[in-house]
Amino acid sequence: MELDSKCPTGPIETRWDRHRFNLKLMNPANKRKHTIIVVGTGLAGGSAAASLAELGYNVKCFCFQDSPRRAHSIAAQGGINAAKNYHNDGDSVYRLFYDTVKGGDFRSRESNVYRLAQISLNIIDQCVAQGVPFAREYSGYLDNRSFGGAQVSRTFYARGQTGQQLLLGAYQALERQIGAGQVEMFPRTEMLDLIVVDGRARGIVTRNLITGKIESHLAETVVLGTGGYGNVYYLSTNAKGCNATAIWRAYKRGALFGNPCFTQIHPTCIPVSGEYQSKLTLMSESLRNDGRVWVPLAKGDVRPAAKIPENERDYFLERRYPSFGNLVPRDVASRNAKMVCDEGRGVGESGLAVYLDFSDAIQRLGAPVIKERYGNLFDMYQRITGEDPYKVPMRIFPAIHYTMGGLWVDYNLMSTIPGLYVIGEANFSDHGANRLGASALMQGLADGYFVLPNTINDYIASAKLEKIDDSHPAVKETEAQTAGITMRLLEIKGTRSVDSFHRDLGKLMWEYCGMSRTAEGLQHALSKIPEMREQFWHDVKVLGAGEELNQSLEKAGRVADFFELAELMCLDALARNESCGGHFREEYQTAEGEAARDDDHYSYAAAWEFRGVGIPPTLHKEPLSFEYVHPAQRSYK
Amino acid sequence: MRIILHIWRQRNAAEKGSMVRYEVPNVSEHMSFLEMLDVLNEDLVAKGEDPVAFDHDCREGICGMCGCMVNGVAHGPLPGTTLCQLHMRHFKDGDELYLEPWRARAFPVVKDLVVDRSAFDRIIAAGGFISASTGSAPDGNAIPVPKENADRSMDAAACIGCGACVAMCPNASASLFTAAKIAHLGLLPQGHPERQQRVVAMVAQARQELFGSCTNIGECEAVCPKEIKLSVIALMNREFLAAKWTGRAGVAED
Numbered sequence: 001m002e003l004d005s006k007c008p009t010g011p012i013e014t015r016w017d018r019h020r021f022n023l024k025l026m027n028p029a030n031k032r033k034h035t036i037i038v039v040g041t042g043l044a045g046g047s048a049a050a051s052l053a054e055l056g057y058n059v060k061c062f063c064f065q066d067s068p069r070r071a072h073s074i075a076a077q078g079g080i081n082a083a084k085n086y087h088n089d090g091d092s093v094y095r096l097f098y099d100t101v102k103g104g105d106f107r108s109r110e111s112n113v114y115r116l117a118q119i120s121l122n123i124i125d126q127c128v129a130q131g132v133p134f135a136r137e138y139s140g141y142l143d144n145r146s147f148g149g150a151q152v153s154r155t156f157y158a159r160g161q162t163g164q165q166l167l168l169g170a171y172q173a174l175e176r177q178i179g180a181g182q183v184e185m186f187p188r189t190e191m192l193d194l195i196v197v198d199g200r201a202r203g204i205v206t207r208n209l210i211t212g213k214i215e216s217h218l219a220e221t222v223v224l225g226t227g228g229y230g231n232v233y234y235l236s237t238n239a240k241g242c243n244a245t246a247i248w249r250a251y252k253r254g255a256l257f258g259n260p261c262f263t264q265i266h267p268t269c270i271p272v273s274g275e276y277q278s279k280l281t282l283m284s285e286s287l288r289n290d291g292r293v294w295v296p297l298a299k300g301d302v303r304p305a306a307k308i309p310e311n312e313r314d315y316f317l318e319r320r321y322p323s324f325g326n327l328v329p330r331d332v333a334s335r336n337a338k339m340v341c342d343e344g345r346g347v348g349e350s351g352l353a354v355y356l357d358f359s360d361a362i363q364r365l366g367a368p369v370i371k372e373r374y375g376n377l378f379d380m381y382q383r384i385t386g387e388d389p390y391k392v393p394m395r396i397f398p399a400i401h402y403t404m405g406g407l408w409v410d411y412n413l414m415s416t417i418p419g420l421y422v423i424g425e426a427n428f429s430d431h432g433a434n435r436l437g438a439s440a441l442m443q444g445l446a447d448g449y450f451v452l453p454n455t456i457n458d459y460i461a462s463a464k465l466e467k468i469d470d471s472h473p474a475v476k477e478t479e480a481q482t483a484g485i486t487m488r489l490l491e492i493k494g495t496r497s498v499d500s501f502h503r504d505l506g507k508l509m510w511e512y513c514g515m516s517r518t519a520e521g522l523q524h525a526l527s528k529i530p531e532m533r534e535q536f537w538h539d540v541k542v543l544g545a546g547e548e549l550n551q552s553l554e555k556a557g558r559v560a561d562f563f564e565l566a567e568l569m570c571l572d573a574l575a576r577n578e579s580c581g582g583h584f585r586e587e588y589q590t591a592e593g594e595a596a597r598d599d600d601h602y603s604y605a606a607a608w609e610f611r612g613v614g615i616p617p618t619l620h621k622e623p624l625s626f627e628y629v630h631p632a633q634r635s636y637k
Numbered sequence: 638m639r640i641i642l643h644i645w646r647q648r649n650a651a652e653k654g655s656m657v658r659y660e661v662p663n664v665s666e667h668m669s670f671l672e673m674l675d676v677l678n679e680d681l682v683a684k685g686e687d688p689v690a691f692d693h694d695c696r697e698g699i700c701g702m703c704g705c706m707v708n709g710v711a712h713g714p715l716p717g718t719t720l721c722q723l724h725m726r727h728f729k730d731g732d733e734l735y736l737e738p739w740r741a742r743a744f745p746v747v748k749d750l751v752v753d754r755s756a757f758d759r760i761i762a763a764g765g766f767i768s769a770s771t772g773s774a775p776d777g778n779a780i781p782v783p784k785e786n787a788d789r790s791m792d793a794a795a796c797i798g799c800g801a802c803v804a805m806c807p808n809a810s811a812s813l814f815t816a817a818k819i820a821h822l823g824l825l826p827q828g829h830p831e832r833q834q835r836v837v838a839m840v841a842q843a844r845q846e847l848f849g850s851c852t853n854i855g856e857c858e859a860v861c862p863k864e865i866k867l868s869v870i871a872l873m874n875r876e877f878l879a880a881k882w883t884g885r886a887g888v889a890e891d
Contacts, residue, residue, distance in 0.1 A: 051771040066692060067758050069798055070700045086778060122774070129774035131767045131822045133791040140781025156777075158791060164699055165794060172766035179762035187755065210747060239694040273667040278675055279696045380698065383715075383722050384669075449771045497682045499675070543687055548649065549748045551690055552682065 003256075003607055003622045006410040007111040012097075012628055016115045019411065020454055024461035031056035034460055035219040037204055039191045039246055041068030043163070043441055044424025045225025046170035047448030053177035055453055060217055061174070061183050062206060064190040064241055064554075069171045072227060072239040073444060076163025077284035077377065078147060079155035080127075080441040082120035087144055091152040093117045098629050099150050100439060103329055104404075104432020105581035105597060106631040107259070107605070109624065111411060112429050116439075119446040124156055126449055130169040134158050145286055145373075146327065147437040155438045160284055160376045166441055170448070186217075190554065191246045192482045194222065194253045194420065197474045200465070201250075201420035205482045209554060212547040214483050216475050218468060220460055221419045224250060225448065228403035228425040230263065232562045232569065233514070234506025236400035237269060237282040243558035244565050247407050247426050255415040256607040256620060258408035258428030260565070261573035264435055264582045265515050266401030267333035270384055271353040280399040281384060283356075283377055285437045288326045290361035290370065291394070293317050293333070295354050299344040305355055305393045316340055324636035331434045331582050331595075332636060334398035338515050339593070341397075348395045357393035398515060402440060404431040404582065405572075408607040408622075412455035413447060416607075419463065421456060423447035428605065433581025486546050489556045494539030498555045501536045505559070505566060508532070513570050516584045522574040526567065533563040568608060568617065575619060578602045590633070599631050638730035640664050640673065644689055645737045647746055654746070656735070666726035670713065671696060671703060673725055690749040698722040698862065701797030704804070705750045706737040711801035711860040719799065719862040739804035743811070743846045754800050756846035757814060764838035765818040767828050786824045793820035795863040802857035802865075808849030813857040815843050816873035817865050823876055833880035840877055 008015040026034075034057055038049040041063040049061040063071060083096040096117040101108060124142070128134065134156050135143040144153040158165040177183040188209040195203035195216060203218035229244035230236035251257045268283045294315045296308055316336055318325045328336075337354045340346065347353050362370050367390055371378070378389045385395070407415050407422040409429055415422050424444040431439065468475070512518075512525035536559070544550040579588040579595035580602070588596045604621040611617055640661045647654025661677050668676070671693050678688035693703040698719040705720060707713035713723045728734070736750060744752040782790075794817070802813040819836050822828035828835075851870055858867040 047771075054770040065694060065700075065702060066754060067798065069758070069761075070694055070702050072695060072700070075695045075697055075699050084777070122772075124777040125774040126769070126771060128777040128780075129767065129769035129827055131769075131790075131825050131827050133787050133794050133821065133825065134777075135791075136782055136784045136787040138784050140783050140787075141778050158794075161699065161795060164797075165791075168794065172761060173769075173771075175758060175762040176766040176768060178758075185758075187758075239700060240696060241694045274665055276665065276668055276672050276676055278669070278672050281697045379717075380722070383698075383718060384724065386667075386724070386726055453771065497679055499679060541682060543682060543685065549690055549751065552688060 001416070001609065001620055003408070003620055004410060005109065005622055006412055007109060008411070012110060012114045015111050016118060023455060023458040026457040026461045028056050032058065034058065035060060036221050036223060036456070037217055037219040038062070038223045038225060039204065040071065040225035040227060040426070041171070041174065042071035042073035042225060042227060042424060043167055043170055043444030044448040045223070046071065046167065046174050047445050048223055048225060048423055048452050049183055050170060050173035050177050051449050051453045052456070053182035059177070059183040060186065060219065062186045062189050062191055064188065064209060066187055068174055068185065068187065069168065071167060072242055073167045073441070074164045075239065076441055077160045077282065078286040079145060079157035079162045079438040080123065080166060081147070081154050081438045082124045082156060082442070083117055083154060084121060084124060086142060087153045089152045091154050095152065096120060096154065100436060101432070101629040102634060103434055103436040105434050105595070105634060106432065106599065106603065106626060107580055107624065108430055108432030110626060110628055115451070116430050116443060116446050119450045120442050122450055123442060123445045127166055127169050130173060132158060132165045132169045146289060147286060150436065157286070160374060163441060166445065191226070192557065193249045193478050195475055195478045196253050196417060197468055197472060200418045200463070202468060203475065205478050207486070210549050212545070212550065214479055214486070216470055216479055218470070218475070220465055221421060221456060223421045223423060223452065224407070224426050225423045226426045228406065229565055230400045230403055232505070232566050233400045233509050234503050235272065235277060235280050235510070237266060237280050240279060243561070245558050245561045247422070248561040248565055250407060250415065250417065250420060252610050253417065254610070255417045255420055256408040256609050257405070257568060258605055258607050259405040259572065260569045260608065261513065261576060261583050262404035262433050262581065263400060264330060264402040264404060265334040265398040267330055267337055267398050268356060268396045269399035270381065271348055271350060271395055271397040281380065282399070282401060283381060283394065283396060285330065287356060287374060287377060290373070291326065291356040291358050292360060293326055293354055293356055295340045295345040295347060305357070314340070314345070321636045328636045329434060329436060331584070334515060335584060337398055353395035353397045355393040356396045358389060359393070362390065400514070402435055404428065404433060404435055408605070412458065413452055414459065419459060421452060423452055433583055485557065486553065489540065489542050489553060489560070490546055492538065492540050492542065494541045496539050497541055498552055498559050501532070501540060502555070502559045502562065505532060505562060509566055509569070513573055516586050517573050518586045519574060522570045525570045526574070529563065529567045529570065536560065536563060571617070572606055572608065575606065576602055594633065597631070597633070603631070638664050638666070638725070638728070640728060641731070641733040642677065643733070643735045644749070646689070646749055649748055650745055664725050666724070668725045669696065669721055670723040670725065671721045690751050692751050693721060696721040699797060701799040704739065704799045704801055706740065706804060708735050711739070711805045712862055716859070717862060717864045739800050741803045741809035741848070743809060743848050744800060744803065752800070754798070756848070757798050757800065757811070759846060760811065760815055760839055760842045761818065763842035764831070764835040765822070767822060768831060769827070780826050782825055790821050790824040793817045793824070793865060793869050796865055797863055799862060801860045801862060803848065805856040805860045806849065807854060807856070808852060810851045811843045811846070811848035812851035812870050812873070813861065813865055815839050816869040819873045819876060820869040823872070832876060833883070836873060836876040837880050
């Protein structure tokens, strides 16, 4: 298969403009004859559904939660980047582009990233106009903060709830279109398969989570904005419902999966407290602006933080990376935290934590300023741990947070199945091997508000699609397969709960395909996963029936897909014999323990093709070229 | 510690429900309330009993999906806290807790502790937005917003739409929810052009959904996990009167 990224060439500053000019347009009167399915209502899906409806398309929009406002984008705390240079500190579109390509460890497409940096400007304008209450200075102008991986202040924020406010903006725009009858909304409805007719995406099969009814929905195009797959690890900062089923079923129907092993570990999460733990809570990375990360110098020092004098503390990030200090990118911060814990210098009961200390900042700025900046995060920390971070340092540890990998898409955000678009975290574009802080919100909204509504016209205007209805054999067959899986899960009647299987899979993945990986470990995981999957399909216990609200059944379907995806992640990690960004292979590191990339052999995006259950997938490579930002070892020293 | 639970079990909207007693023997103080329910459910599954259905998603207090009455108080005893952020260290060994779904005619029970809150979405769809279609925005700094207004707007915008305010209100009024959105948008200059239609349309929709009226009791403010202030309701009432007085509301006469 030839992978055509459709990336424009020529001067990078005008690529998007020229590309847009060459795309076909659609007459407004014709738009209302077309239906677009949007699955997911986060920043990407919600903004896309609203914008497409504003253009005049009929939109059918789906989410598994009870309301489109619940999507997990809502939990993003820190902020959203935009190269506004409102602070006159040397920022520019080019610098944001440069930082993002470098931050992604040279594993993303220059064309995509440049477009993202350009659009960042429009996003802020759009959100302000929608009523997103961004933080302001006393002048009434927008305030900014700095964030990991950047030396300029380009992050716009709404207290510690930026994701919530941006999502509510998109949700309100979506509700406006629902009220106007332009969007038909299907909450508590989960996509379980993709309908492909004559090689093109033409619809989805869903399960109504209240009645259990399996239904088909047909359209001219299908857009997936269904988020990432971090929950493959069981414990992650994702919401409990986040799952990979939509993109996984699309993969099994022929969409290539890009860079599945590129997962991001977030350095500042609240450590695990026990076996019953159901999820991990992130503390915004913005805390690293004012908090200092340290551990005791000596191994096994169990004195309380306050009893450890200054000269017996190791501020390891400031020591190893003097120019970026506590603001090094996420992958670097996470790996260093793991390193000091592996040395036996971790803190807390489990020894799997490092301190994030605000005492200097409180002394310098006063507690009220710190409260204004991070009040809700401090409250959240106190609520979960029972400790007061104004008085004792926070304990933090890395956790799975984001997946840079996802379905492979071209510059138009279309997957390898014509008519199937993938946006936001669900696709693999833009972030390469590591995502910079405050860039996920930017990418989700760029895709949904500004990229997709421009590129999707081209496909709809040029594709000659025959009319189909529910009686089409491909529809019937997909429906039957979906119903078959549900039935099979209910009929196993084994002995173990879905969660117990999920937890075991998560532990295995965290151990062997987590923060650092080895060929040996990955091979071990690859031998274990099929065994565990087999057990799951023989011994899982799903009670109740298919025709009712059945939360165990919902989980079982998602976990079944995680078992297959986990295998692909390990295969990809094993095939990439280098370290880059979030993918750290212990065999490939510099003398100082930094990631050692191998540009001669691995400067490509890996795109995997499904070839059948039990048959190894085929690896396709999309070569990456760098005309503007020249690959170098990332240095934050 | 050992916790005794009495949980409302109801198979679906059509069937009658009842309280059922359960015991959870090994509860750790570090568990969240929902993790305690997870433990109960694992136990029920092992025994072959139908697990308790409850809504939840982010488990970090922001998505607004979780919540139930704990001993008659929405989201339980800790102020400013969603159920998922309530930890068991606030309870003691042997405590007996009664869990019921949100109580309101406008929130019909779906199953056990799960209710249908789609009425909230319809209130937003009636007018809880600024009609700024994608692409039409001027530069973000074109209109300065006084910091105080931005801050007050943000206070109101923090609403997570969980429904605790309705569940706790003796009138099952959605006033705090509706007013929070009206305050969020009305305090910003961007929200001014539509403020009159907005308040009239949203209030009319809330009434149509069979939410009750506000009689200034204040239970909503007391249980709001985001501590939205009762004063937003006063602001809504002023906006509503102004819209009616000037007669420029334009849409949705009730």
